[in-house]
Amino acid sequence: xxxxxxxxxxxxxxxxxxxxxxxxxxxxxxxxxxxxxxxxxxxxxxxxxxxxxxxxxxxxxxxxxxxxxxxxxxxxxxxxxxxxxxxxxxxxxxxxxxxxxxxxxxxxxxxxxxxxxxxxxxxxxxxxxxxxxxxxxxxxxxxxxxxxxxxxxxxxxxxxxxxxxxxxxxxxxxxxxxxxxxxxxxxxxxxxxxxxxxxxxxxxxxxxxxxxxxxxxxxxxxxxxxxxxxxxxxxxxxxxxxxxxxxxxxxxxxxxxxxxxxxxxxxxxxxxxxxxxxxxxxxxxxxxxxxxxxxxxxxxxxxxxxxxxxxxxxxxxxxxxxxxxxxxxxxxxxxxxxxxxxxxxxxxxxxxxxxxxxxxxxxxxxxxxxxxxxxxxxxxxxxxxxxxxxxxxxxxxxxxxxxxxxxxxxxxxxxxxxxxxxxxxxxxxxxxxxxxxxxxxxxxxxxxxxxxxxxxxxxxxxxxxxxxxxxxxxxxxxxxxxxxxxxxxxxxxxxxxxxxxxxxxxxxxxxxxxxxxxxxxxxxxxxxxxxxxxx
Amino acid sequence: xxxxxxxxxxxxxxxxxxxxxxxxxxxxxxxxxxxxxxxxxxxxxxxxxxxxxxxxxxxxxxxxxxxxxxxxxxxxxxxxxxxxxxxxxxxxxxxxxxxxxxxxxxxxxxxxxxxxxxxxxxxxxxxxxxxxxxxxxxxxx
Numbered sequence: 001x002x003x004x005x006x007x008x009x010x011x012x013x014x015x016x017x018x019x020x021x022x023x024x025x026x027x028x029x030x031x032x033x034x035x036x037x038x039x040x041x042x043x044x045x046x047x048x049x050x051x052x053x054x055x056x057x058x059x060x061x062x063x064x065x066x067x068x069x070x071x072x073x074x075x076x077x078x079x080x081x082x083x084x085x086x087x088x089x090x091x092x093x094x095x096x097x098x099x100x101x102x103x104x105x106x107x108x109x110x111x112x113x114x115x116x117x118x119x120x121x122x123x124x125x126x127x128x129x130x131x132x133x134x135x136x137x138x139x140x141x142x143x144x145x146x147x148x149x150x151x152x153x154x155x156x157x158x159x160x161x162x163x164x165x166x167x168x169x170x171x172x173x174x175x176x177x178x179x180x181x182x183x184x185x186x187x188x189x190x191x192x193x194x195x196x197x198x199x200x201x202x203x204x205x206x207x208x209x210x211x212x213x214x215x216x217x218x219x220x221x222x223x224x225x226x227x228x229x230x231x232x233x234x235x236x237x238x239x240x241x242x243x244x245x246x247x248x249x250x251x252x253x254x255x256x257x258x259x260x261x262x263x264x265x266x267x268x269x270x271x272x273x274x275x276x277x278x279x280x281x282x283x284x285x286x287x288x289x290x291x292x293x294x295x296x297x298x299x300x301x302x303x304x305x306x307x308x309x310x311x312x313x314x315x316x317x318x319x320x321x322x323x324x325x326x327x328x329x330x331x332x333x334x335x336x337x338x339x340x341x342x343x344x345x346x347x348x349x350x351x352x353x354x355x356x357x358x359x360x361x362x363x364x365x366x367x368x369x370x371x372x373x374x375x376x377x378x379x380x381x382x383x384x385x386x387x388x389x390x391x392x393x394x395x396x397x398x399x400x401x402x403x404x405x406x407x408x409x410x411x412x413x414x415x416x417x418x419x420x421x422x423x424x425x426x427x428x429x430x431x432x433x434x435x436x437x438x439x440x441x442x443x444x445x446x447x448x449x450x451x452x453x454x455x456x457x458x459x460x461x462x463x464x465x466x467x468x469x470x471x472x473x474x475x476x477x478x479x480x481x482x483x484x485x486x487x488x489x490x491x492x493x494x495x496x497x498x499x500x501x502x503x504x505x506x507x508x509x510x511x512x513x514x515x516x517x518x519x520x521x522x523x524x525x526x527x528x529x530x531x532x533x534x535x
Numbered sequence: 536x537x538x539x540x541x542x543x544x545x546x547x548x549x550x551x552x553x554x555x556x557x558x559x560x561x562x563x564x565x566x567x568x569x570x571x572x573x574x575x576x577x578x579x580x581x582x583x584x585x586x587x588x589x590x591x592x593x594x595x596x597x598x599x600x601x602x603x604x605x606x607x608x609x610x611x612x613x614x615x616x617x618x619x620x621x622x623x624x625x626x627x628x629x630x631x632x633x634x635x636x637x638x639x640x641x642x643x644x645x646x647x648x649x650x651x652x653x654x655x656x657x658x659x660x661x662x663x664x665x666x667x668x669x670x671x672x673x674x675x676x
Contacts, residue, residue, distance in 0.1 A: 110584075309592055352619070366619050369620055427563065427627070431627075435580035475620045
């Protein structure tokens with residue numbers, strides 16, 4: 001095999017031809033993705049602003065819950081001529097769309113109260129924190145409500161991947177693990193190809209393409225090997241970067257040994273950014289995710305009755321009545337009445353509220369428990385991750401119970417303090433976090449984080465911890481759906497029962513995403529409007 | 536050219552080491568073993584440190600002075616399979632762990648049901664409907 005040509009299927013193919021071919025293939029792949037994305041956008045339900053045409057003739061809708069689903073329903077139904085009112089348990093709009101700022105107070109179940117001590121402008125998003133580019137419904141409402149967006153950084157090649165059990169517990173940069181893993185896999189595949197081991201699976205001609213692809217993908221040298229050198233360092237970084245003048249020669253870095261890398265498990269943390277929801281471009285509202293809820297709330301001023309705890313939902317031939325009490329002071333029950341009801345109360349709560357719907361919907365509600373998740377925000381005296389480690393936004397991953405460290409994707413180079421997302425985790429670790437007092441959660445998170453960033457020990461100031469199973473109005477972070485539960489209950493959960501329809505992330509196929517809540521809401525009001533127009 | 540990373544790894548004979556490590560990193564079981572450790576390390580997240588439960592928009596039931604604990608099968612089944620807002624923990628606890636924590640709550644917080652309850656009895660309660668290992672906990676959002 002010569003330098004400028006590779007054999008292809010017994011003949012010879014010039015490298016330029018080969019690259020042209022790859023370019024063509026890549027081109028069609030890009031085209032195909034674009035086409036399927038368009039098709040998906042159609043299927044997901046957001047096909048542009050909803051149009052509810054025709055006069056509802058004064059029909060009224062009672063909406064339970066002022067989260068994304070409830071406020072979207074109220075906003076659109078009011079615009080279409082309906083009389084709307086919302087009952088909301090909290091004293092603020094947004095629900096899980098929520099940011100905690102300095103001066104805020106948060107009391108979780110059990111009465112544990114935290115006073116947030118962050119500096120002005122710094123915040124924690126206890127719930128959602130990113131908006132994928134293809135979540136067109138939430139992006140639409142940000143535009144409509146004038147909520148300013150900025151890029152959220154998901155993948156940062158300078159961030160860390162860390163295992164307490166690998167490399168002496170020292171974190172590696174994402175780019176090092178990414179480059180070495182791809183490099184070794186490419187080399188192994190190239191070797192297998194050259195040794196004829198892929199003859200059954202890949203034609204001779206395609207093998208030549210594959211070899212060239214592996215060289216590019218893995219940064220392999222001319223012998224199809226991944227090894228220390230400038231080629232590999234262009235991916236994984238250098239010991240000393242190329243510079244100018246007299247001290248400019250780059251010093252390449254040493255790839256990890258393949259066996260060490262494989263055994264480390266760190267490769268398990270480099271693929272998150274490939275997931276559709278985590279692909280560029282991702283957005284966040286400037287000033288915190290809660291800006292969306294606040295904007296919706298302003299728009300719906302006077303429509304939302306805050307501090308309203310629903311204790312009973314009853315429908316009959318004439319309409320729907322919700323009985324509620326003051327969430328803080330209790331007091332005498334009051335009633336809200338309307339022709340129809342869109343109920344966005346989480347299933348975990350709704351399952352405890354008497355409501356006369358059919359067995360099918362009630363079983364579906366009762367079948368959903370909510371998953372565990374926690375978030376911890378930590379304030380530091382300075383942005384050491386930027387100043388010492390050149391990490392600007394993005395996420396580090398660790399095998400410790402805190403799971404992740406998220407760096408703020410805003411206010412870069414600020415001389416002031418900074419707030420990190422010190423923990424974001426699920427499953428057993430999140431349940432264990434919930435069992436601790438808020439102070440213990442923060443202390444543990446600092447302890448874990450210091451194994452990735454030793455600066456924690458000197459720079460930490462204060463923190464706030466939200467464990468979703470202690471959140472009084474959700475009892476968990478989001479509905480736990482499995483394939484089996486979907487098959488048995490989903491259609492029953494989203495079907496209209498008399499005058500009642502459910503909406504929210506739990507009534508969508510995008511659970512835990514605000515997009516799911518909005519698409520569910522839009523679909524519910526579309527069906528409700530159809531019913532009103534035809535009855 | 537349709538060659539997935541999975542196939543590439545399979546070709547290189549690497550897949551066997553994968554799932555185990557991935558599980559260690561992302562899934563896992565509770566490490567607490569005794570009933571006391573499990574209650575205060577896990578259960579009190581919702582049922583509260585003195586098992587008194589809590590009330591917000593919804594409520595977590597008190598386990599203190601709770602007559603539903605008279606029969607050990609009831610709490611064991613609720614832990615295994617979940618019930619309403621209570622998550623299913625069948626795939627996160629071993630039979631022995633469940634037997635231990637059931638024993639603990641049945642003999643603390645004003646409950647006095649000292650009859651023995653074993654891991655084998657928990658195992659007998661596991662059904663095909665118990666959560667599978669495959670679905671796992673929530674993923675990030």
